Amino acid sequence: MSRRVAAPLPVALNRESADPLPRQLADSVRSAVHRGALTAGERLPSTRALAADLGVARGVVADAFDQLIAEGWLTGVRGSGTFVAAGLRGSIADGASRAADVAAPANIGRPAIRLDTGTPWLDERLRAGWSRAWRTVAAARMPAGYPDPRGLPELRAAIADHISRHRGLACAAGEVLVTAGTAHGLALALEAMPSGPVAVEDPGYRAAVATIASSGRSVVDVPVDQEGIDVESLAAAADDVRAVYVTPAHQHPLGFAMSAGRRVALIAEARRRGAAMIEDDYDSEFRYDVAPLPALAQLDPERVIYLGTASKTLGPGLRVGWLVATAAFVDDVGGRRDARHDAPPWPAQRALLSMLDDGYLTRLVRSARRQYATRSQVVQSALAPFGELSGGAAGMYATLSLTRSTAARVARRALADGVEVPLLADYCRTARRGGLVIGYGGVSDVDFASALNIVVRELRAESAGR
Ligand SMILES: Cc1ncc(COP(=O)(O)O)c(C=O)c1O
Numbered sequence: 001m002s003r004r005v006a007a008p009l010p011v012a013l014n015r016e017s018a019d020p021l022p023r024q025l026a027d028s029v030r031s032a033v034h035r036g037a038l039t040a041g042e043r044l045p046s047t048r049a050l051a052a053d054l055g056v057a058r059g060v061v062a063d064a065f066d067q068l069i070a071e072g073w074l075t076g077v078r079g080s081g082t083f084v085a086a087g088l089r090g091s092i093a094d095g096a097s098r099a100a101d102v103a104a105p106a107n108i109g110r111p112a113i114r115l116d117t118g119t120p121w122l123d124e125r126l127r128a129g130w131s132r133a134w135r136t137v138a139a140a141r142m143p144a145g146y147p148d149p150r151g152l153p154e155l156r157a158a159i160a161d162h163i164s165r166h167r168g169l170a171c172a173a174g175e176v177l178v179t180a181g182t183a184h185g186l187a188l189a190l191e192a193m194p195s196g197p198v199a200v201e202d203p204g205y206r207a208a209v210a211t212i213a214s215s216g217r218s219v220v221d222v223p224v225d226q227e228g229i230d231v232e233s234l235a236a237a238a239d240d241v242r243a244v245y246v247t248p249a250h251q252h253p254l255g256f257a258m259s260a261g262r263r264v265a266l267i268a269e270a271r272r273r274g275a276a277m278i279e280d281d282y283d284s285e286f287r288y289d290v291a292p293l294p295a296l297a298q299l300d301p302e303r304v305i306y307l308g309t310a311s312k313t314l315g316p317g318l319r320v321g322w323l324v325a326t327a328a329f330v331d332d333v334g335g336r337r338d339a340r341h342d343a344p345p346w347p348a349q350r351a352l353l354s355m356l357d358d359g360y361l362t363r364l365v366r367s368a369r370r371q372y373a374t375r376s377q378v379v380q381s382a383l384a385p386f387g388e389l390s391g392g393a394a395g396m397y398a399t400l401s402l403t404r405s406t407a408a409r410v411a412r413r414a415l416a417d418g419v420e421v422p423l424l425a426d427y428c429r430t431a432r433r434g435g436l437v438i439g440y441g442g443v444s445d446v447d448f449a450s451a452l453n454i455v456v457r458e459l460r461a462e463s464a465g466r
Pocket of ligand 1: 280320
């Protein structure tokens, strides 16, 4: 076989990760071979050259190569270099061979690329803003004693300002409670509400369902259509339903915005039964066609408990979110947290405050919005031929409706090619919808393109009956 010289290796190392560098490098090279970015017979750079390129010790590269040689991905030919193993016939991504034909080592580990809906894209060019915030935290003196269980007063004011600018939801600092994210905010709200079942959208957000169930309440499934939660079905639900959890800005996972008419009907129904509404406004910063519809909370601030999160802008690792409700409700929740010393960690709050104050978060949102708008269009044009697509105007995922069996086959074959795509069926409880929920936030441009190619290839094969 002729041996070709590899282009610069498509690898990325994260020095802040707890994963040792040799393991990261091995993962990265394995993934490049697996998705076809490196093909059989291709020559890798020498350990010395690659170490210099990556700015790591030569031993890091040697360890990674040794590992991959042991696994069978690479071969080392003494005196002439390291090559992608000849047994890996053709590129997986170019469609020349099906994954099953490839003599891949059995233990591939995690899928190379996850098209999940929960991980945002972070503009690396803005990384200095993140570092600046944590330097501020390091330089500050942590206050003695437990933090205020409702959150730092300055942060509550900054969040109130942020959501009034981004969401048009006017609120005061006293109406904001800092949480550890949406599910935590939901759990805190449920604790302070009268007992009774909670209605949810079906299909819907799994973590919300799990949180409601673990609060000891029963969960009532309500169907969803293009306008949002079906209020007629809700009206037919048991009288003791005390709260309704909804995602009006961007129904999760179908991607529709709740229509104005449906909002009015929902509020009327909630009033009729004396129920609260819990509005999960998880990604409304990202809307590409028109400004997001006003928050439900604007229409009935006394009855709606509004939940927001930093997970979609800064990342779910920070575990910071917020709850907006009447000051009395916020103080009640704060009192319950106080009794068990549950308060938001000071460093994360202080860092978020700094990111809000110096405009980092706003810049991050602006650049991510541009990125998602572009990716959304690419996804729309690539997948539209295969079925009905929804969710393209907002957020970081699109939902392709398919039969359940087609979706399952496509997802299984994509997974064999190293791409994990969530199934719409997994978000359903009593609903019987099928499709793929394609998240395009937390992947690099290269991975996004190759994963989409793989999904399209499998959809094409499915349409062609192969
Ligand atoms: C519907 C919905 N709400 C909220 C979140 C974020 O949750 P948290 O703030 O707990 O990270 C997600 C994340 O994927 C989501 O899909």
